[in-house]
Amino acid sequence: MGRLSYFGAPRPGWRQTILFVLGGLMALSGLWLAYGGLELARLGGSCYYLIAGVAMIATGILYILRKPSGSAILALLTLFTFAWAYLEVGFSFWGLVPRIAPFLVMGLVGGLIHPLTTGGRYRAMSFAVAGIFALALAAGGxxxxxxxGVTEAKVQPQNDRVLVQNDGSRNWQFYGNEPDGTRYAPFDQINKDNVKDLKVAxxxxxxxxxxxxxxxxNTPIxxxxxxxxxxxxxxxxxxxADTGKEKWKFDPNPGDYKTWNRCRGVAYYAPATVKDPYPIGGATPAALPATGAACARRIVQVTMDARLISVDAETGKPCAGFGKGGTVDLTVGLGEVKLNNVFYYAYTSQPTIVRNLIILGGWVFDGRSTNEPSGVIRAFSADTGELVWAWDLGNPDITKxxxxxxTYTRSTPNMWSHPAFDERLGLVYLPLGNEQPDFWGGKRPxxxxKYSTSVVALDIATGRDVWHFQTAHHDIWDYDVASQPSLYxxxxxxxxxIMPTKRGQIFMLDRRTGKPIADVVERKVPQEVAAGDRLSPTQPYSVGMPAIGARTLTEQDMWGTTFFDQLACRIEFRKLNYKGEFTAPQLKPTLIYPGYYGGFNWGGASVDKQNGYFFVNDIRMPQIVTLRAREGIDPKTLVSGHGVGSTYPMDGTPFVIDHKAFNSPLGLPCLAPPWGVFAAIDLKTKQLVWERPAGTVEDIRMGGIRAGVTVPIGMPTLGGGFTTASGLIFYSGTQDYYLRAMDIATxxxxxxxxxxxxxxxxxxxxxxPKTGRQYIVVVAGGARQSPDRGDYVIAFALPQKE
Structure with missing residues (x-):
């Protein structure tokens, strides 16, 4: 007589219990897939998930009923899945993971439990099948x-024999090292053979x-x-420079603002070294300080409360002859600038000093209003702080x-990043943002x-525009030009x-005229737009240069760590308003890709002058934006902030706009990896040389738990890299906590x-210049969105010789 349950029925044995549990889990999983698959098919997407869900329900029921035919259905479904996965993504490893991995697990489990459905028959064969799936899982892991997804280098660079200077005579004076914005260092003391020996100095x-x-x-100078x-x-x-010991500190006490505190660099000015100053439009020239006198050498800084300050480079004390006690108020001429813990105007990048001029743009708070501070570009005397010239994009008659x-024209396109300049041509090159309020442009003059999202060449002496090249017409996607131009x-x-953009497009122009050197074509783009706005019928594409991460997304590009969240991403993608890169924001949730973080952001690129290679790193994080009619919205209910997770009020327009990341239910991007790459382009041939995923998931957190595994999936990057004469690239702006050195050739x-x-x-x-040692210096204050924060400045060098 069988064992009795509490209700008098025979108790199931352990075999039946295992089949019931596993079959039930498979049937429930199949039910979820079938439900979601039906929704996806209804939206015009793949029917695979519906078919797979039904097959898994049948398999689960048959396992519960202890029928060996369950294994047969599972085997057929697995073969069908392998074929479908290959047709969708080929041999793309990360594309295959959510498609294939669940079936490797189910194949392993199915092989182990199949003998339970056959009374122990075919045990050896079943275990052999399970072993095969176990090996496949181990290999995949x-x-x-x-x-x-690596593009391997198939050519070797041709060395141009650029002068190497290891004698300590060169300064790192500008954000891009030199005015050309290349972040190239002509040193080879640290090279490919000895870089492994670097230690904290x-x-x-x-x-x-x-x-x-x-x-x-911050990039120190x-x-x-x-x-x-x-x-x-x-x-x-x-x-x-050799010990890291503090010499002096200057605190301008700007207040603790709650929105966007950054300083990417300070500038250096030595009046006595300026042999040919630019004319200063009637300003009285300042008497040059004697060598060794106060402020004979100066550090120039812009504060978060919009002050331009000049201090003595030797002592950190304000220069009394500059402005008022060392300070110039940058809000003069701007009209209303809100500064009550939430500022609407500042300059976060390094001031640009050309001979005796300080050239400045300004950062304005994105998406607030059609009546924000001006994007005026101004030049001040580096000697006195006097305004020398101004370029008001909306009123060219205003020159000071x-x-x-x-006031200067309100809400004009602004320059918040770093310009580059060519003294020989007398031109400064400005990367301009788009006109406020970013995502609706019906009122833009x-x-x-015409200047929005452009690179503009200004005459350094007069501030008048010489040429401009627009990288996106009537930009309502926040595709402002964030990177510093590189001159080569x-x-x-x-x-x-060379102008990298958030779009992943790289434009190569003749810097004398602004005319493309690498071919640019205008392509037709979608024309559906929100009420009251307009669109350009075409947009520029740099077909003569490689584009990085700039493809049009499809349902097959959707990703997840499991087939459940991948299905959720595919359903969400089908529901979104998306017809390609230039799909305009609508009342319906709209997908923006590459997205307003980039592509290429403010870190810029680096040019290896020895080899003519252009090194870039990018971000691949699509966003979802949704316009909402302003009428009836209480402004107090809006989530303030910048970018993902916030709502831009866009005062003066018919709409507000919500922002969110296009993520899976598990919080990872719905886009298949990589989410950031390193790449090199040969500027001579205009061809991609190599491309590799950037960094690992080691230090990211999901649900507050650190991943802790060095899986090189390729994460979004921020900041730039620099190259050296020894063929090295140094980079630190990955999501994992490393400073890396890479071979520029490969x-x-x-x-x-x-x-x-x-x-x-x-x-x-x-x-x-004192010890002759080459140092690599990095500022580590915390990766973006990481809870781990610091205040470190760390210098690395080779061990000192005895």
Whole structure:
């Protein structure tokens, strides 16, 4: 007599229990897939999930009934899935993971439990099948720790024999090292053979943690034996270049603003070195300070409360002859600038000093209003702080201050990033943003709209525009030009300007005229637009240069760590308003890709002048934006902020706009990896040389839990890299906490070192004039969106010889 349950029925044995549990899980999983698959098919998507769901329900029921035919259905479904996966993504490893991995697990389990449905028959064969699936799982798990989607270098660079200078005579004076914005260092003391020997030479703590609205994005500058650092709240600190010991600190006390605290760099000015100053339009020239006198050498800083400050480079004390006690108020002429803990105007990038001029743009708070501060570009005397010229994009008649009672034109396109300049041509090249309020442009005047999202060449002496090239017409996607232009002379002598963009497009222009050197074509784009707005019928595409991560997305590009969240992403994709890159924001949720983070952001690119290689890193994070009619919305209910997770009020327009990330239910991007790459392009041939995923998931958190595994999936990057004459690239702005050195010829990682927290700054290098040692310096204040924060400035060098 069988064992009785509490209700008098025979109790199932352990075999039946296992089949019941596993079959039930499979049937429930199948039910979820079939339900979602039906929705996806209804939206015009793949029917696979509906078919797979039904097959899994049948398999689960048959297992519960202890029928061996369940294994047969599962085997057929597995073969069908393999074929379907190959047709969708080929041999793309990360594309196959959510499609194939669940069936490798189910095949393993199915092989183990199949004998339970046959009374023990075919045990050896079943276990052999399970073994095969176990080996496949092990191989797949091991493969996760290797790079995939790599474009290998098939050529070797041709060395141009650019001068190498290891004698300590070169300063890292500008954000891009030199005015050309190339972030190239002509040093080869640290090279491919000895980079593995790098050690921490010194470490400095600023005392200011990058928390709240602050992000530590500073690239220090080096002048002689001193390194100059700035903090997100505008402190300036001078340290010894060989020891990291503090020399002085200057705190302008701007207040703790709650929105966008950053300082990407300070500038250096030495009046006595300016042999040919630009004319200053009737301003009285200042008497040059004697060598060794106060402010004979100066550090120039812009604070978060919109002050331009000049301090003595030796002492950190304000220069009394500059402005009023060392300070110039940058809000003069702008009209209303809100500064009550939430500012609407500042300059977060390094001031650009050309001879005796300080050239500045300004950051404005995105998406607030059609009546925000002007994007006016201004030049001030680096000697006195006097305004020399102004370029008002909306009123070219204004060349200095606006007439009494007026302001510079409000809400014009602004320059918040770094320009580059060519003194020989007398031109400064400005990367301009789009006109506010970013995502609706029905009120934009034609005069200013033509400059939106452009690179513009201004005459350095007069501030008048010489040429401009627009990278996106009537930009209502926040595709502002964020990167610094890179200036490079091609082998035939053509002076080129290379402009990476958030779109992933890279434009190569003649920097004398703004005419494309690499072919650009205008392509037709979707024309559906929100009420009251307009669209350009075409948009520019740089077909003569490689585009990085700039493809049009399809349902097959949707991803998830399991087939459940991948299905959810596919359903969401089908519901979104998306017809390609230039799909305009609508009342219906609209997908923007590459997205307003990039593509290429403010970190910019680096040019290896020895080889003519252009190094870039990118971001691939699509966003969803949704317009909402303003009528009836209580402004107090809007989620303030910047970017994903916030609502832009867009005062003065018919709409507000919501922002969110296009993520799976597990919080990962719905787009298949990589989500960021390193790449090199040969500027001579205009061909992609290599491409590799950027960084690992080691330090990301899901649900507050750190991943802790070095899976090189390729994460979004921020900040830039620099190259050296020895053929190395140094980069630190990955989501994992490392400083890396890579081979410019192949992209292969030659060395990396763990940082105490992540970094989102561009590192720099110099050779000390005192000791002759080459140092690599990185600021580590915390990776973007990481809870781990710091205040570190760390210098690396080769061990000193005995």
């Amino acid at each position: 091991s493969a996760m720790f290797k790079q995939h 010194w470490q400095f703590r600023t005392g200011e943690m990058a928390v709240g609205a602050s992000e530590s994005q 080096q002048i002689g034996s001193t390194v100059y650092i700035c903090t997100p709240l505008s402190k300036v600190i001078a340290v010894d 201050l606006p007439p009494e009672g007026e 034609e005069l200013t709209d 002379d091609l082998p035939d002598g053509t002076p080129a300007l 992209g292969e990682e030659l060395w990396k070192t763990r940082l105490p927290v992540g970094s989102q700054a561009t590192p720099m290098t110099y050779v000390s």
